[in-house]
Amino acid sequence: MSTDILERPPQQRAAPLHTRLKVVDCDIHPTAASADELLPFLSERWRDYMKTYGGFYRQPLSDTLSHPRMAPDVARADAWPPGGKPPGSDLAFMQTQHLDANNIEHGMLMPLNRGPGNQRNLEFGAALAGAVNDWQLAHWVDRDTRLHASIVVTQEHPPFAIAEIEKRAGDRRFSQIMLPPKSLEPQGRRRYWPIYEAAVAHNLPLALHVGGINGYPATASGWPSYYIEEQHTNVQGMQSLITSMVIEGVFEQFPTLKVVLVEGGVAWVPALKWRMDKHWKRLKSEAPHLKRPPSEYIHDHIWLTTQPLDEPDADMDLAEAFEQVGVDRVMFSTDYPHWDGDEPSFVVGKLKIGEEKLRRILRDNARELYGFK
Amino acid sequence: MTLAAPDTLARSGASSGAASPRTSVFGSPAIDCDLHIAVPSIKALMPYLDAYWRQQFVTRGIDRLSWNLTSDPPGAPISGRPDWRPATGKPGTSLPLLREKALDGFGVELAIANCIYGGAALHSEDMASVVCSAMNDWIAKEWLDAEPRLRASIVVPMNNPELAAQEIERCASDNRFAQVSMLVAQGEPLGKRRHWPIYAAAEKHGLPVCLHAGSLYHHPMTTNGYGSYFLEDYVAQAFAFESAVLSLVSEGVFAKYPALKIVFAESGVTWLPAALWRFNKTWRGVRAEIPWVKRPPMDIVRDNIRLTLQPFDEPDGAGRLERFCEQMKSDRMVLFSSDFPHWHYEGTDALPISPKSGLARRILYDNPRETFPRLGLRELAR
Amino acid sequence: MSRQRHVVAAIDEVGPGTSKRVNVAGRDIALFNVGGEFFALANKCPHESGPLCQGKIIGLAVADEPGKYRIERDGEFVKCSWHGWEFDIRTGQSWCDPATVRVRAYDTAVENGETLVRGPYVAETFPVAIEQNYVVVEI
Numbered sequence: 001m002s003t004d005i006l007e008r009p010p011q012q013r014a015a016p017l018h019t020r021l022k023v024v025d026c027d028i029h030p031t032a033a034s035a036d037e038l039l040p041f042l043s044e045r046w047r048d049y050m051k052t053y054g055g056f057y058r059q060p061l062s063d064t065l066s067h068p069r070m071a072p073d074v075a076r077a078d079a080w081p082p083g084g085k086p087p088g089s090d091l092a093f094m095q096t097q098h099l100d101a102n103n104i105e106h107g108m109l110m111p112l113n114r115g116p117g118n119q120r121n122l123e124f125g126a127a128l129a130g131a132v133n134d135w136q137l138a139h140w141v142d143r144d145t146r147l148h149a150s151i152v153v154t155q156e157h158p159p160f161a162i163a164e165i166e167k168r169a170g171d172r173r174f175s176q177i178m179l180p181p182k183s184l185e186p187q188g189r190r191r192y193w194p195i196y197e198a199a200v201a202h203n204l205p206l207a208l209h210v211g212g213i214n215g216y217p218a219t220a221s222g223w224p225s226y227y228i229e230e231q232h233t234n235v236q237g238m239q240s241l242i243t244s245m246v247i248e249g250v251f252e253q254f255p256t257l258k259v260v261l262v263e264g265g266v267a268w269v270p271a272l273k274w275r276m277d278k279h280w281k282r283l284k285s286e287a288p289h290l291k292r293p294p295s296e297y298i299h300d301h302i303w304l305t306t307q308p309l310d311e312p313d314a315d316m317d318l319a320e321a322f323e324q325v326g327v328d329r330v331m332f333s334t335d336y337p338h339w340d341g342d343e344p345s346f347v348v349g350k351l352k353i354g355e356e357k358l359r360r361i362l363r364d365n366a367r368e369l370y371g372f373k
Numbered sequence: 374m375t376l377a378a379p380d381t382l383a384r385s386g387a388s389s390g391a392a393s394p395r396t397s398v399f400g401s402p403a404i405d406c407d408l409h410i411a412v413p414s415i416k417a418l419m420p421y422l423d424a425y426w427r428q429q430f431v432t433r434g435i436d437r438l439s440w441n442l443t444s445d446p447p448g449a450p451i452s453g454r455p456d457w458r459p460a461t462g463k464p465g466t467s468l469p470l471l472r473e474k475a476l477d478g479f480g481v482e483l484a485i486a487n488c489i490y491g492g493a494a495l496h497s498e499d500m501a502s503v504v505c506s507a508m509n510d511w512i513a514k515e516w517l518d519a520e521p522r523l524r525a526s527i528v529v530p531m532n533n534p535e536l537a538a539q540e541i542e543r544c545a546s547d548n549r550f551a552q553v554s555m556l557v558a559q560g561e562p563l564g565k566r567r568h569w570p571i572y573a574a575a576e577k578h579g580l581p582v583c584l585h586a587g588s589l590y591h592h593p594m595t596t597n598g599y600g601s602y603f604l605e606d607y608v609a610q611a612f613a614f615e616s617a618v619l620s621l622v623s624e625g626v627f628a629k630y631p632a633l634k635i636v637f638a639e640s641g642v643t644w645l646p647a648a649l650w651r652f653n654k655t656w657r658g659v660r661a662e663i664p665w666v667k668r669p670p671m672d673i674v675r676d677n678i679r680l681t682l683q684p685f686d687e688p689d690g691a692g693r694l695e696r697f698c699e700q701m702k703s704d705r706m707v708l709f710s711s712d713f714p715h716w717h718y719e720g721t722d723a724l725p726i727s728p729k730s731g732l733a734r735r736i737l738y739d740n741p742r743e744t745f746p747r748l749g750l751r752e753l754a755r
Numbered sequence: 756m757s758r759q760r761h762v763v764a765a766i767d768e769v770g771p772g773t774s775k776r777v778n779v780a781g782r783d784i785a786l787f788n789v790g791g792e793f794f795a796l797a798n799k800c801p802h803e804s805g806p807l808c809q810g811k812i813i814g815l816a817v818a819d820e821p822g823k824y825r826i827e828r829d830g831e832f833v834k835c836s837w838h839g840w841e842f843d844i845r846t847g848q849s850w851c852d853p854a855t856v857r858v859r860a861y862d863t864a865v866e867n868g869e870t871l872v873r874g875p876y877v878a879e880t881f882p883v884a885i886e887q888n889y890v891v892v893e894i
Contacts, residue, residue, distance in 0.1 A: 070659045070839060077836035078809040186597040219616035220558035220594045228659050229619040235651060236612040240595035243608045248601055265651060271644035275686040276608055282451045282716060283604045310647060311654040317700055339837060346803045625821030657851040658839035661816035664824060
């Protein structure tokens with residue numbers, strides 16, 4: 001009877017590597033227990049502004065996304081801490097349920113609080129970014145040294161972003177710069193280059209976590225009806241981002257820039273490489289600043305995170321896709337506490353590429369990128 | 374995977390009346406499912422307009438405009454292979470060249486022409502509609518009457534699905550129109566119910582609906598706005614096709630019109646399996662949002678979506694076409710296309726697999742015959 | 756035949772439309788009450804091992820055509836607490852892939868205390884009252 005096979009957890013099918021190995025999780029979402037939790041980190045002016053006006057976005061609904069999610073707070077149902085606080089807001093609970101249980105050595109914080117980078121009021125966006133950064137330290141990093149903060153910035157006015165980067169760059173508690181992949185122009189456009197210059201100057205990777213609000217529809221044919229479509233546009237958003245940064249010449253200009261794409265998945269990358277290379281060959285006279293095939297820039301500059309792990313029917317298809325991407329460029333992530341996350345046991349069971357390569361993905365690639373020992 | 378089954382179709386020789394189909398340069402019969410003919414200028418369409426619109430076009434100077442599409446710039450290298458460009462005028466405007474290079478050059482039995490033109494992109498729904506009608510009449514007279522191996526796509530005003538459906542009804546009696554054609558990037562997602570009159574009319578007449586690379590530019594090609602280079606937009610066409618898959622399946626187009634075939638033209642092909650792994654995965658968890666989708670999306674796509682071969686996005690000789698068929702568990706989805714006069718390869722090197730393989734035979738001939746039922750119709754109504 | 760019957764809960768501990776996590780002979784089991792009938796499933800989704808006992812108990816969303824929504828068999832499915840896969844509480848079969856993806860289902864019965872005292876049941880540490888009814892899971 002098939003039941004017995006299916007009931008068996010993945011770790012019994014493969015070597016239980018994750019139980020022997022400390023893991024780096026490149027996508028953990030800390031949540032404020034309430035909006036008030038950020039207020040102490042804002043000046044009086046912006047406290048008043050936030051209480052009076054809230055956020056101000058390029059979308060119809062003022063306090064939530066316009067495609068309702070499929071789970072309360074986008075969270076797995078077992079991630080609600082006792083006492084009714086929202087998922088991801090209670091460090092002790094996160095430690096028990098995730099950091100300790102999954103043997104997490106380093107966890108990269110991806111705070112999504114109110115999207116500082118997508119605030120239409122740029123000064124508020126900058127103030128909010130600063131507050132989120134202070135809050136990450138006070139509530140998380142200073143209370144658990146496994147956790148690493150990301151420098152949240154408001155990218156639409158690069159001087160504000162650069163000021164925030166300069167302020168935090170010397171603080172080793174921050175490991176990267178976080179930008180929303182939904183910006184007002186494609187990320188390769190020159191308006192954003194000063195931010196990349198600052199990132200390179202301070203040797204900080206850029207992390208772009210799916211999501212954001214920029215007013216443009218999620219597809220080239222406008223807004224889709226359903227969440228299942230809108231969620232998938234996270235993939236096209238990442239594809240667009242890579243296409244733009246590569247073809248506009250960002251990596252020619254900044255040859256040491258490193259970019260981490262968080263929660264975009266992995267398996268779509270090979271076909272994008274093939275497509276970009278093929279059509280670059282024919283159209284290279286339009287972009288003579290590109291000295292190499294696009295796929296080479298992608299491999300040298302782009303890191304990907306595993307979650308949501310692609311699930312072809314045949315596991316060998318997944319392994320093949322990872323090999324085509326390059327297993328030196330993929331890093332493990334859970335997306336804790338969100339509903340569509342992956343635990344290390346699942347990735348170890350599903351990704352049949354051998355223990356040596358799995359070790360790179362679960363730990364070593366991230367250690368190297370972020371300079372963790 | 375089902376490997377090339379014996380061809381069970383009747384060998385009527387399509388409309389040629391021949392006992393058996395012509396043998397192509399690949400050694401077996403072939404049908405070209407995407408080549409391009411182009412409107413040389415608006416002046417060519419003037420005889421097909423009524424008095425009101427002729428007066429409008431002349432008094433407004435519209436007859437002096439090019440109406441080339443931003444997504445299809447005639448001068449770009451990709452738009453016209455050097456040996457496939459006419460001495461003067463836009464690529465795709467010369468019937469003798471099309472005969473020599475595409476029809477004779479590949480030795481195809483039949484070829485389905487797409488005419489991608491800015492007239493269909495006009496914001497004025499009425500003007501777009503009369504231009505589409507004029508194009509369809511011009512295609513029938515100037516191309517189909519002149520070349521019996523040619524078939525064509527019905528061009529429709531995409532901004533007004535009711536008018537588009539009327540145009541399908543008007544043209545459907547001419548069996549030389551083998552499909553309906555639209556651009557993949559439109560004002561609203563392709564699966565939205567506003568488009569359904571088009572699908573209803575198409576299904577009724579056995580016409581697949583071709584979504585061709587290109588944009589009406591109601592929105593930028595990416596969700597981050599406008600990039601600097603045409604190359605970016607061209608790469609992003611595949612993302613628009615990916616969105617079309619999500620929209621067509623999620624909105625229930627194939628639940629409502631199960632016999633409808635959607636043909637992706639110039640989509641790139643190789644991105645599809647990974648997109649469907651993701652779609653299948655998400656569907657398993659959130660399918661209650663779209664309960665009319667009762668099977669994994671990949672199964673629906675396998676039954677209802679077809680893709681033309683060129684441009685085929687892979688490194689040379691990487692074997693991706695075979696892997697595509699294995700991953701999709703189907704060898705029925707890909708349709709041979711030369712994409713004449715676009716420049717993706719040299720000579721007749723349009724087939725990324727051995728022409729001797731059973732898969733080649735399927736792609737060259739059997740799949741087109743199964744996808745376009747009207748190709749087998751010998752009665753040509755006028 | 757080494758299957759044994761384990762007393763796992765008094766029936767009023769698991770009200771209609773609710774679930775309870777129980778441990779039976781070292782196994783993590785989610786016990787469900789569907790309109791007074793009791794069902795036991797392994798508390799582990801076959802996909803990524805999410806706990807089913809914390810999943811929402813739901814009806815099956817169906818549609819005969821696009822836009823026509825309705826619920827069938829309300830309360831007879833559980834939605835995994837992580838990725839939302841739906842399982843038939845009665846059989847453990849998944850909705851998305853019933854042929855190959857299912858969660859282990861165990862036989863259950865309701866017995867009264869008087870019967871239980873006569874055995875044979877494994878209930879070493881389970882206080883049983885004669886006048887109460889109990890859920891029994893066979894493993």
